[in-house]
Amino acid sequence: MFLVGDIGGTNARFAIARTTDDQGIVISDFEKFNAQQFDRFDDTMNKFVEGIGVRPSLAVLAVAGPIHNGEVKLTNRSWQLNANDLSRSCRIDEVCLMNDFTAMAFSVTRIGDDSYIDLKQGKALDNAPMLVAGPGTGFGSCLLIPSNGEYHALACEGGHSLFVPRSDLDRAVLDILSRKHDAVSVERICGGGYLDELTAAIAEIHGVQTPALTPQEIIENGEAGDALCRDICQIRADVIISSLANMALVGGARGGIVVAGGVARHLSKFLTDKKTIERFAAVWPQGDFLQHIPIRLLVNPLAPLVGAAAHYLRYENNE
Amino acid sequence: MFLVGDIGGTNARFAIARTTDDQGIVISDFEKFNAQQFDRFDDTMNKFVEGIGVRPSLAVLAVAGPIHNGEVKLTNRSWQLNANDLSRSCRIDEVCLMNDFTAMAFSVTRIGDDSYIDLKQGKALDNAPMLVAGPGTGFGSCLLIPSNGEYHALACEGGHSLFVPRSDLDRAVLDILSRKHDAVSVERICGGGYLDELTAAIAEIHGVQTPALTPQEIIENGEAGDALCRDICQIRADVIISSLANMALVGGARGGIVVAGGVARHLSKFLTDKKTIERFAAVWPQGDFLQHIPIRLLVNPLAPLVGAAAHYLRYENNE
Numbered sequence: 001m002f003l004v005g006d007i008g009g010t011n012a013r014f015a016i017a018r019t020t021d022d023q024g025i026v027i028s029d030f031e032k033f034n035a036q037q038f039d040r041f042d043d044t045m046n047k048f049v050e051g052i053g054v055r056p057s058l059a060v061l062a063v064a065g066p067i068h069n070g071e072v073k074l075t076n077r078s079w080q081l082n083a084n085d086l087s088r089s090c091r092i093d094e095v096c097l098m099n100d101f102t103a104m105a106f107s108v109t110r111i112g113d114d115s116y117i118d119l120k121q122g123k124a125l126d127n128a129p130m131l132v133a134g135p136g137t138g139f140g141s142c143l144l145i146p147s148n149g150e151y152h153a154l155a156c157e158g159g160h161s162l163f164v165p166r167s168d169l170d171r172a173v174l175d176i177l178s179r180k181h182d183a184v185s186v187e188r189i190c191g192g193g194y195l196d197e198l199t200a201a202i203a204e205i206h207g208v209q210t211p212a213l214t215p216q217e218i219i220e221n222g223e224a225g226d227a228l229c230r231d232i233c234q235i236r237a238d239v240i241i242s243s244l245a246n247m248a249l250v251g252g253a254r255g256g257i258v259v260a261g262g263v264a265r266h267l268s269k270f271l272t273d274k275k276t277i278e279r280f281a282a283v284w285p286q287g288d289f290l291q292h293i294p295i296r297l298l299v300n301p302l303a304p305l306v307g308a309a310a311h312y313l314r315y316e317n318n319e
Numbered sequence: 320m321f322l323v324g325d326i327g328g329t330n331a332r333f334a335i336a337r338t339t340d341d342q343g344i345v346i347s348d349f350e351k352f353n354a355q356q357f358d359r360f361d362d363t364m365n366k367f368v369e370g371i372g373v374r375p376s377l378a379v380l381a382v383a384g385p386i387h388n389g390e391v392k393l394t395n396r397s398w399q400l401n402a403n404d405l406s407r408s409c410r411i412d413e414v415c416l417m418n419d420f421t422a423m424a425f426s427v428t429r430i431g432d433d434s435y436i437d438l439k440q441g442k443a444l445d446n447a448p449m450l451v452a453g454p455g456t457g458f459g460s461c462l463l464i465p466s467n468g469e470y471h472a473l474a475c476e477g478g479h480s481l482f483v484p485r486s487d488l489d490r491a492v493l494d495i496l497s498r499k500h501d502a503v504s505v506e507r508i509c510g511g512g513y514l515d516e517l518t519a520a521i522a523e524i525h526g527v528q529t530p531a532l533t534p535q536e537i538i539e540n541g542e543a544g545d546a547l548c549r550d551i552c553q554i555r556a557d558v559i560i561s562s563l564a565n566m567a568l569v570g571g572a573r574g575g576i577v578v579a580g581g582v583a584r585h586l587s588k589f590l591t592d593k594k595t596i597e598r599f600a601a602v603w604p605q606g607d608f609l610q611h612i613p614i615r616l617l618v619n620p621l622a623p624l625v626g627a628a629a630h631y632l633r634y635e636n637n638e
Binding site for chain 1: 448460462464466471473474475476477478479480481482483484485501502504561564565566568569570571601602603604606608
């Protein structure tokens with residue numbers, strides 16, 4: 001058994017991973033912590049370990065940020081994680097850090113169909129790249145490149161690519177955000193970390209005061225038909241789908257697309273809308289490249305934990 | 320010795336390739352044919368073969384279009400090429416077809432520094448993907464993915480991704496082209512095959528009649544400072560650079576970027592402008608990802624021929 005973690009800008013999730021005789025991975029003892037309630041990451045992980053009553057000798061952590069030399073600064077939070085320091089302060093022999101979207105991507109090769117909602121039917125091409133991308137606090141993207149019968153995960157930064165306006169609402173939002181920012185990225189529209197600014201922009205377009213709503217309230221009100229909240233949810237869903245089309249063309253992702261991330265999961269009602277999904281193939285209506293690509297929404301919140309475990313085991317086996 | 324060809328929407332180029340004792344590739348007998356002067360591709364290739372006076376037993380052709388089962392329909396021309404039919408009608412034992420951007424990408428591993436103009440200094444990351452992309456008649460893109468010490472070419476369709484407007488000129492052009500097209504791609508702005516439509520749009524913005532100018536005249540007049548032609552060249556150069564930034568983020572191209580294609584080559588005066596290049600890193604000003612990526616303009620028109628030969632030899636050696 002070993003500890004697995006999924007450390008994002010908003011939540012830190014931990015669990016215990018065990019392997020089965022047939023190379024399966026079982027996740028148990030799942031617990032979620034609100035990151036804002038802890039000054040130091042060590043305290044969060046120690047609290048989890050104390051709760052389960054056993055101190056594991058290995059921790060594999062998927063973290064929302066680029067890893068360099070066993071260290072990572074979270075993209076959307078002030079936490080800095082260092083594998084050696086964590087090993088000491090949490091008394092865990094080995095701490096392994098990996099990018100959360102790399103973990104997310106590896107989960108795709110391990111989890112079943114019940115972890116997904118189908119957004120778009122299609123026919124995945126054998127031996128072609130897959131794209132795993134979507135918004136949580138930020139907007140992660142990863143290409144899975146087939147290589148000698150398995151996949152090699154290529155962590156990318158597609159969420160920082162520029163957002164392409166396609167509707168009147170898109171253009172109005174771009175005009176407002178462009179006053180403050182030279183570049184308006186996909187992440188800035190879809191990422192949970194930028195919701196306040198998007199809400200203010202859409203309130204301005206509606207000519208009303210910016211409402212004081214939680215992210216969850218915005219989605220609930222949007223689903224219930226409130227015009228302002230619906231626009232917020234709709235633009236995020238639209239931009240997710242448009243940017244996936246651009247990313248699929250650039251990365252040759254004919255092997256299929258998995259939409260991942262907590263925000264994507266919460267926007268499922270908008271992402272499953274037929275009109276929203278039609279934006280995908282409409283990016284290149286003359287070609288059949290996009291038409292054939294299947295898109296699935298990853299709705300299993302344990303997926304990054306499975307992926308972290310899978311990636312670690314694979315790495316260990318290859319050593 | 321064997322025949323190599325580079326078959327685009329506007330020109331067909333042929334040459335003879337020879338290998339040297341140290342695995343080098345020497346290209347000779349280069350000849351360029353205007354595709355419009357020939358109804359059938361066979362006639363063009365036969366004319367070249369008759370000119371050199373020797374009938375080679377092998378032809379390796381880099382073609383602007385997707386290859387399926389030894390057959391390709393050119394993306395921007397009515398020609399359809401079939402390897403078996405060509406072998407018969409041109410009396411060449413073996414005809415091998417490959418995508419032109421795959422060939423272009425493979426040339427990058429074979430040609431010297433004098434084949435390039437540096438557009439942006441940087442530090443290529445070892446063992447990271449490279450991006451080879453740019454406009455000819457269309458807009459090709461290819462990711463070179465490092466794998467076990469060599470590169471694997473991943474032919475992509477980045478040119479069909481949506482064009483992101485960033486300047487007033489960009490937005491005005493998008494408004495005009497959007498009247499006719501649901502989606503305005505990077506290719507539609509930069510590709511040689513779409514120049515008439517772009518010229519008409521910019522003439523409309525300038526409030527003048529669409530001028531009857533050849534592509535070469537537009538570039539010459541633009542370089543000389545003519546306002547209309549300068550805008551045409553500038554928007555194409557700007558959109559090339561912006562789209563390369565988006566593609567680099569999506570494809571993780573920290574190994575460097577090579578701007579390829581005949582149109583890119585002809586726009587060198589605009590692409591080498593400091594202000595144009597500054598658009599690249601400005602796509603993600605907060606991160607240092609784009610800042611470090613070097614960009615080079617491929618100015619050697621023989622590169623696809625070298626790449627076609629290199630790809631064939633590698634394939635043959637791996638059999």
